[in-house]
Amino acid sequence: MTNSAPAPADPRLDPLSRATPAEAIAEATGADGKVNLLDLDKAGLEALFATIGEKPFRAVQLMKWLYHQRVSDFDQMSNLSQKFRDWLKASTEIRLPEIVTRQDSTDGTIKWLLRLDGGNSIETVYIPDGKRGTLCVSSQVGCSLNCSFCSTAKQGFNRNLTAGEIAGQMWIAQDALAHLKDEGVKHVVTNVVFMGMGEPLLNYRNVVTAAEVFMDDLAWGLGKRRVTVSTSGVVPALHRLRELTDVSLAVSLHAPDNALRDELVPVNRRYPLEELMPACKDFVRNAPRRHITWEYVMLKGINDQPEHAHKVLKLLRGIPSKMNLIPFNPFPGSGYETSSMNQVRRFQDILAAGGLRTTIRKTRGDDIDAACGQLKGQVENRVRRLDETVRVHKASDREASRADDGARS
Ligand code: SF4
Numbered sequence: 207m208t209n210s211a212p213a214p215a216d217p218r219l220d221p222l223s224r225a226t227p228a229e230a231i232a233e234a235t236g237a238d239g240k241v242n243l244l245d246l247d248k249a250g251l252e253a254l255f256a257t258i259g260e261k262p263f264r265a266v267q268l269m270k271w272l273y274h275q276r277v278s279d280f281d282q283m284s285n286l287s288q289k290f291r292d293w294l295k296a297s298t299e300i301r302l303p304e305i306v307t308r309q310d311s312t313d314g315t316i317k318w319l320l321r322l323d324g325g326n327s328i329e330t331v332y333i334p335d336g337k338r339g340t341l342c343v344s345s346q347v348g349c350s351l352n353c354s355f356c357s358t359a360k361q362g363f364n365r366n367l368t369a370g371e372i373a374g375q376m377w378i379a380q381d382a383l384a385h386l387k388d389e390g391v392k393h394v395v396t397n398v399v400f401m402g403m404g405e406p407l408l409n410y411r412n413v414v415t416a417a418e419v420f421m422d423d424l425a426w427g428l429g430k431r432r433v434t435v436s437t438s439g440v441v442p443a444l445h446r447l448r449e450l451t452d453v454s455l456a457v458s459l460h461a462p463d464n465a466l467r468d469e470l471v472p473v474n475r476r477y478p479l480e481e482l483m484p485a486c487k488d489f490v491r492n493a494p495r496r497h498i499t500w501e502y503v504m505l506k507g508i509n510d511q512p513e514h515a516h517k518v519l520k521l522l523r524g525i526p527s528k529m530n531l532i533p534f535n536p537f538p539g540s541g542y543e544t545s546s547m548n549q550v551r552r553f554q555d556i557l558a559a560g561g562l563r564t565t566i567r568k569t570r571g572d573d574i575d576a577a578c579g580q581l582k583g584q585v586e587n588r589v590r591r592l593d594e595t596v597r598v599h600k601a602s603d604r605e606a607s608r609a610d611d612g613a614r615s
Pocket of ligand 1: 349350358359402403405440
């Protein structure tokens with residue numbers, strides 16, 4: 207396994223489409239000319255193998271080795287012909303992030319700091335809870351959205367993760383859990399949430415490909431309700447998400463009106479609640495078992511008052527919803543304090559009395575700083591936050607206007 211740089215994304219590609227197999231192969235090809243197999247879903251692997259005249263069943267065989275057996279040594283893939291194995295060795299690789307550190311909490315939570323190319327680092331967290339085990343994956347190095355209460359935001363944005371770098375986080379976690387099983391500790395990944403570093407819907411293509419790999423029975427085989435993409439409200443991508451994949455959705459709300467949300471979640475200035483809420487309603491329309499999980503960080507004296515709770519109820523009326531209240535994890539220089547547990551419970555009571563299913567997120571991994579909002583991978587290049595936000599939003603606007611034109615014609 208190597209750790210060479212992924213190919214830079216082609217700026218001409220439509221950021222809100224699924225990659226075609228040919229585009230996926232081009233994007234998966236590193237500077238050394240080798241294709242990272244972890245960047246490709248089944249369709250991509252089939253297309254890659256077709257280029258050398260191999261049949262589609264080769265993709266099935268390879269995926270079983272990679273994901274069911276977690277075998278990365280081509281020589282061990284005994285049902286592949288020697289000729290095909292030689293080609294795999296010469297032309298492809300399995301490029302995983304490199305583990306820099308691993309921290310194990312006393313409550314079973316595990317946090318990894320993972321190095322990508324060029325000194326970029328991300329964090330991944332595994333959180334066991336009874337029979338459930340949730341892997342929280344990162345989708346970008348840093349983040350461009352600059353939410354005012356978020357420690358990742360303070361780093362700025364560096365780049366999107368490739369699909370393989372996202373899927374590779376699962377590989378690393380599964381590998382670690384398999385070793386724990388050997389030692390008699392039984393943990394499994396039952397759920398994946400895209401709630402680590404980054405705004406997943408600003409890395410739409412790679413997040414969708416990785417989500418497909420998480421859900422594919424030939425890969426990790428998680429049910430579609432067990433893969434949750436979270437967004438702060440990138441509305442054009444939200445419209446497309448439902449069309450292209452079948453994941454569950456979490457939306458970071460954090461404030462019930464535009465004035466406060468503009469301050470806490472600045473992407474709201476571009477896509478205000480008048481646009482976000484209809485997009486969320488569309489997401490759950492005609493999907494009776496589907497609901498939206500809303501994330502709401504509790505900030506003392508800022509968004510935690512009874513009037514805020516009543517406004518939340520009004521805002522979410524008619525949308526099948528579940529609310530997740532998140533006690534804020536203070537970090538130096540944040541300027542915010544966490545709401546008292548009494549205040550959080552009062553807020554919960556108002557929401558529950560209004561018929562909104564509401565949970566308070568348990569703080570996990572306290573001793574290893576693994577809780578929500580504490581992901582702070584080392585990002586070396588911190589400067590491109592604004593440029594990237596403008597670039598992606600312009601691309602999103604182009605896409606939205608194309609969709610409008612299509613709807614009108
Ligand atoms: S809360 Fe999420 S979207 Fe907002 S800055 Fe942090 S990582 Fe980005």
